[in-house]
Each structure stands twice: as C-alpha cells, then as structure tokens.
Amino acid sequence: MIPVNEPLLDGKEKEYLVKCIETGWISSEGPFVKEFEEKFAIRVDRKFGIAVCNGTAAIDAAVTALDLGKGDEVIMPTFTIISSINQLVRNGVKPVLVDSDPLTWNIDVSKIAEKISAKTKAIMVVHIYGLPVDIDPILDLAKKHNLKVIEDAAEMLGQTYKGKKCGSFGDISIFSFYPNKHITTGEGGMIVTNDQKLAERCRSLRNLCFKPEKRFVHDELGWNLRMTNFQAGMGLAQLERLDEFVEKKRWIGAEYTKLLKGNKNFQIALPKTEYAENIYWVFGIVANEMEAETTMKKLTEKGIGTRPFFWPMHEQPVFNKKGLFLGEKYPVAENIARYGFYIPSGLAITKAQIEEVSAAVNQIFE
Numbered sequence: 555m556i557p558v559n560e561p562l563l564d565g566k567e568k569e570y571l572v573k574c575i576e577t578g579w580i581s582s583e584g585p586f587v588k589e590f591e592e593k594f595a596i597r598v599d600r601k602f603g604i605a606v607c608n609g610t611a612a613i614d615a616a617v618t619a620l621d622l623g624k625g626d627e628v629i630m631p632t633f634t635i636i637s638s639i640n641q642l643v644r645n646g647v648k649p650v651l652v653d654s655d656p657l658t659w660n661i662d663v664s665k666i667a668e669k670i671s672a673k674t675k676a677i678m679v680v681h682i683y684g685l686p687v688d689i690d691p692i693l694d695l696a697k698k699h700n701l702k703v704i705e706d707a708a709e710m711l712g713q714t715y716k717g718k719k720c721g722s723f724g725d726i727s728i729f730s731f732y733p734n735k736h737i738t739t740g741e742g743g744m745i746v747t748n749d750q751k752l753a754e755r756c757r758s759l760r761n762l763c764f765k766p767e768k769r770f771v772h773d774e775l776g777w778n779l780r781m782t783n784f785q786a787g788m789g790l791a792q793l794e795r796l797d798e799f800v801e802k803k804r805w806i807g808a809e810y811t812k813l814l815k816g817n818k819n820f821q822i823a824l825p826k827t828e829y830a831e832n833i834y835w836v837f838g839i840v841a842n843e844m845e846a847e848t849t850m851k852k853l854t855e856k857g858i859g860t861r862p863f864f865w866p867m868h869e870q871p872v873f874n875k876k877g878l879f880l881g882e883k884y885p886v887a888e889n890i891a892r893y894g895f896y897i898p899s900g901l902a903i904t905k906a907q908i909e910e911v912s913a914a915v916n917q918i919f920e
Contacts, residue, residue: 556907558859559734559900563788565795570787584783590790591744597793598711598721598729600746602753605781605789606760609708609730610637612743615779616726617641619755620702622675628704629669630678631661632866632879633887638680638706639867643876650674651868653884657824659838659894660687662886667695676702679724681710682864683896684807684823684832686720693723704728708743709835711736712800716829721746726756731785734900736799736835737792739785799901800833806899806908807834813912819843819919836896838863839915846895849918853897856914863894 574580587605595603606612622628624646630638632651642649650669655662659682666677677696679687689705696703703724707713710720711729721727726749729735731742745756758764763776792799807823814822821840825832840863841849850860866887868879897911 555857556859556898556903556911557900558861558896558898560902561733561738562795562799562901566791567788570791571784574783574787579783582780582782584786586783586786586790587781590781590786590793593790593793594729594744595746597796598707598719598727598746600722600727601748602746602750604745604753604756604760605786606743606745606779607781607785608741609728609732609743610640611760611777611779612708612728612730612745613637613704613706614641615756615759615777616704616728616745617645617647618759619752620676620704620726622647622702625673626675627671627673628676628678629666629674630867631680631682631887632868632882632884633659633661633682633864633890634680634706634867635708635864636867636870636872637708638678639873643873643878647675648673649867649878651866651879651882651884654682654886654890656886656890658685658687658827659683659890660685663688663691666692670695670699670701674699674701676704678704678706680706681708681713681720683709683836683838684713684803684834685827686710686713686715686830688827688829689715689723696724702726709735710833712796712803713833714830725749726752731789731792734836736803736833736901737789737796739781739789739792742781742785742789802901803834803899804831806903807832807837809905809908810837810897810899810912813909814839814915817916817919834899836861837899838894838896840890840894841919842893844893844919846893850895852918853911853914858911858914859898860895863891863896865891 591603705727708730
C-alpha cells in the first residue's frame, strides 16, 4: 500500500527527544517550547508565537481571544475543514459562508464584499491545499470596514503570497503540525500575531487562565492547550528542514503534473497563480464525471491510499440540525467536494511511487 502521507523523521528528532528524557523536561515547562515559539515566529515574520496542542486548539483560542461572540458575523469559506468553524458556532457567532474559486479551490474573493453587513466583525482566510488566498483585496476590505482578519494557514507553512510569508497577514494566524503537514510534532499547533495583548490573551487561554499573581483564582474560563517539550523538540528538528521539505513538496507536485496533465477527464492542482507558486500540501484532483468515492475505491484496490476533499460547511448535518445554512447553495464547493480527492504526496514518497500512482490514476480515467 502506498500511504496517502508518510512524514520524514530522519533529522535531529531522535536527538532532541532523547534530550527531553535525559534532562527530565517532558512537560510544557520544558525549554524547547519557548525556543520553538521564538524560532517559528521569526520564520513567519511574526513577533509572537504561542505553541498549543493542535491546530484546532490554535483556532479555538484565536477566535476567543478576539472576543467574537453572540450576534457577531464572520465571513469565511464554506469549503474548509470543520475545525475552522467550530469555535465560532460554540461562541454564538454567525458564520457567513462564501463559495470557492473553481481553479484555486480557495474562497472566491470577488464574493466577499457583498456578504459584509453591520454585524460583520471579521473575515477568516483559509488557505486551501497548496495555493494561498488572494489576500490583498481581503486586507483592503478589512481596513475599509474595520474588520479583524483571522488567517488559517494550517496547510501553508513555507508558502508566500507576493513574496510575503503566509501566516504574517491579518490580526492573528494559526498553523497545524499534524503528521501530514509540512512540519509535524505528531499533534500540535501554533498561534502567531504581532499584537502583544492578543498574544498574552492566547497564552492565558492556553493555560486555564491561571492568574500570575494568584494561580488558582480565575477571571475567565480557558483550556489546557499546552504543547509538551517532546512535541516542541520534534518541531524544532522539523523546522530546521523546512526549506528542504518545501522543495521536496514542489518536486512532488511537478512530477505529478508532468504525468497527469495530459488527461482531460479531471482537473489537477493549479501549479501557480500570479501571486504564488503551489506548495502542494496535498496533490488534489477533481474528476469531471466520476464521483470521488468511486475513484478512491478503485485506487484502494490498486494499493494506493487517498483522501476525499473537505465537505462544505453548509452541508454538514451537525450545523443543519442547529438551523444553520438551511437552503444555502454553493455550487463550486459542492462540485469539488463530490468529485475531488487527493493522492499520496507525503514527504517520504519516492519517484517510483509517484509513477505507480500516476499510472493507476490515468488507467482508471482512460
């Protein structure tokens, strides 16, 4: 079986993990955590980094730190993972959804302005699969209407937009370090910002809102979202190789593009736009006619791992049961969700495996 993702862990990961054990620093109090936060923030041109236990925790804390609550509206894409929207709904915020761009699969920026109302408090930018959102027009809208910008850059570490690093835009940004990301800590995430007050609030929310002057007296409810020294040590080892990993990802994308671009029965990930070159977090395919479930089953029979695309938020049963998004239609997102999937593209993949996967895909779509 060729797995859909396999990380590379052959750097200094073992050395740093052994150091955690030998020194006894294994919890969130260990020195690797602060070092990882500082080096990561520098890597994405931010002043502050707050390490947390996963990417979902990062966005939960970010949303709460911005004081988004009942009656507020946040504009965001319908085509995203549910992590992006969870805390908005829990806080009583109304998510206002926007359809996708058919070529990049990101939010259709041209449709955002019409969604702004007197209740709009923020725009959530979610970079999807490898190409960043065209963010300058969004920043202009945010400035014009005095809106906050939340940047979900979970899949975009190492990517740039017009030469500026993804994760450096807006009021607050988040990253994920799940094993299929460009760097991994097993589970883990990071919040980054240039706002010191926001950073302090996120640190408090991460740590049960303990008060520095009186630890076990709490003014608000937080979470235990702390990252361990083990995770941070692995993160540091991975971060040291980020440029190498980005180069490998783009090589994977180029190889697949070369082998699959001649097939007219599906759309493949766009190699670049005028503002960015694809970083290929995953290599996505959208079929013209064959639904993703059918294609994926056929590839599984050939020993090839796959994953489906995200399912749109407006079609999620959990939100429909709450009375959200009833009757809303977003045709581009619905189409790519039904016909889209991605193929093996982890950092450990070999040229021979890419050729085997490509041959199988082309054969299925003959």
